[in-house]
Amino acid sequence: MQRLILVLVLLVSVVGNAYASEPLLVEKQSFSFENYTTVGGETIPEVTIGWESYGELNAAKDNVILITHFFSGNSHAAGKYSADDALPGYWDSIIGPGKAIDTNKYFVISSDTLVNAFANDPNVITTGPASVNPETGKPYGLDFPVVTIRDFVNVQKRLLESLGIEQLHAVVGASMGSLQALEWSVAYPDAVERMVSVIGAGAMDAWTIMALEHWARPIKHDPNFNGGDYYDGEAPLTGVASTLAMITQQAMHPVIMNMRAPKPEVLPEAALESVLNSTPVLDYLFANSLARAPLADGNHILYLVRANQLFVAGHQGDLASGLANVKAKTLFLPASNDLLLQPYLAKQAADILTEQGKAPQYEEIEGLWGHLDGLFSIPSKADTLKAFLESE
Numbered sequence: 001m002q003r004l005i006l007v008l009v010l011l012v013s014v015v016g017n018a019y020a021s022e023p024l025l026v027e028k029q030s031f032s033f034e035n036y037t038t039v040g041g042e043t044i045p046e047v048t049i050g051w052e053s054y055g056e057l058n059a060a061k062d063n064v065i066l067i068t069h070f071f072s073g074n075s076h077a078a079g080k081y082s083a084d085d086a087l088p089g090y091w092d093s094i095i096g097p098g099k100a101i102d103t104n105k106y107f108v109i110s111s112d113t114l115v116n117a118f119a120n121d122p123n124v125i126t127t128g129p130a131s132v133n134p135e136t137g138k139p140y141g142l143d144f145p146v147v148t149i150r151d152f153v154n155v156q157k158r159l160l161e162s163l164g165i166e167q168l169h170a171v172v173g174a175s176m177g178s179l180q181a182l183e184w185s186v187a188y189p190d191a192v193e194r195m196v197s198v199i200g201a202g203a204m205d206a207w208t209i210m211a212l213e214h215w216a217r218p219i220k221h222d223p224n225f226n227g228g229d230y231y232d233g234e235a236p237l238t239g240v241a242s243t244l245a246m247i248t249q250q251a252m253h254p255v256i257m258n259m260r261a262p263k264p265e266v267l268p269e270a271a272l273e274s275v276l277n278s279t280p281v282l283d284y285l286f287a288n289s290l291a292r293a294p295l296a297d298g299n300h301i302l303y304l305v306r307a308n309q310l311f312v313a314g315h316q317g318d319l320a321s322g323l324a325n326v327k328a329k330t331l332f333l334p335a336s337n338d339l340l341l342q343p344y345l346a347k348q349a350a351d352i353l354t355e356q357g358k359a360p361q362y363e364e365i366e367g368l369w370g371h372l373d374g375l376f377s378i379p380s381k382a383d384t385l386k387a388f389l390e391s392e
Helices: 001-019 149-164 176-187 204-222 237-251 256-262 269-273 280-295 298-309 318-321 343-355 369-376 378-390
Strands: 029-038 043-053 065-066 107-113 170-174 195-197 327-334
Touching: 001 237, 029 149, 043 204, 065 149, 065 176, 107 149, 149 176, 149 298, 170 378, 176 195, 176 298, 204 237, 204 298, 204 318, 237 280, 237 298, 237 369, 318 343, 327 378, 343 369, 369 378
Parallel strands: 065 107, 065 170, 170 195, 195 327
Antiparallel strands: 029 043, 043 107
């Protein structure tokens, strides 16, 4: 499944690369600082995150667009680390010279979040439960403080400040990245001129909080989980693989999944022999998730789940109170067939902003992919996005 998704990212990027004959080459960089105090009031002695950028920062440092990434993503939003890389960043179709997010005009920057899900990926730099606690010399495990979407935003702000950047032309994010984008506009309203929420939400409702918990339970119940203290032993990879498979399925609409998966056999012999035997359909979903599981960290996934479950823009008791802070122009691009962060979640935020007299722009992305239309079908909204970014 992951291989299929990566191939489709490549196909989408080919369309976007019609503007450029040479690949956009990028370099992964690292940012560190000390003594970060979380929203919950606890201190992380050392924080390090990875970041990358595309385009040039102008002298006034006012041409900055921040890209905030989705749950299983990282800072690699566009371009390639080397010309030989098989695949570009996930939004290469809309980020680059002459594209919707035009790197001839804008300095585009993207960072890894705290507790990034794929902490063992060599292209990810993140602080989280798998990091060594300088006070003990051992991985934090579940001693790491619970973090929120606001914490991700606050760490990004520290990164931007280190570069002398105080103003954002726009912040743009998909899925979990959309939560960060909206939180930026609430937490730092004077610093954000435009906000784009792709396949996003203003707050998590009960149904979505429950759906996210299904991502956490397989890890918690893995025999190797050991209360989160598994760094000296076997990692809970069976649970992690089940979680990744569930994320993949929930991110895809049944139409596209049924088109891509093997056709179910009628009464396959192996399935009749034992309930422990797999089938080609199940192998299609789980095999690649199991192969990818070692790059992820179970504790990190749990912390990301909790950060998403706790989200309501502004964290001020109700969504309307948080959105009252927004000064930015806003664009909401949910996917009409999204079964994970369903369009009503974005529309709720847009409707509240409308009631507050703030004239949000709202359009739905059409496609067969469901939640993943925010990645694969985003070129269909390239003109909308480009016009929004260039609007006065």
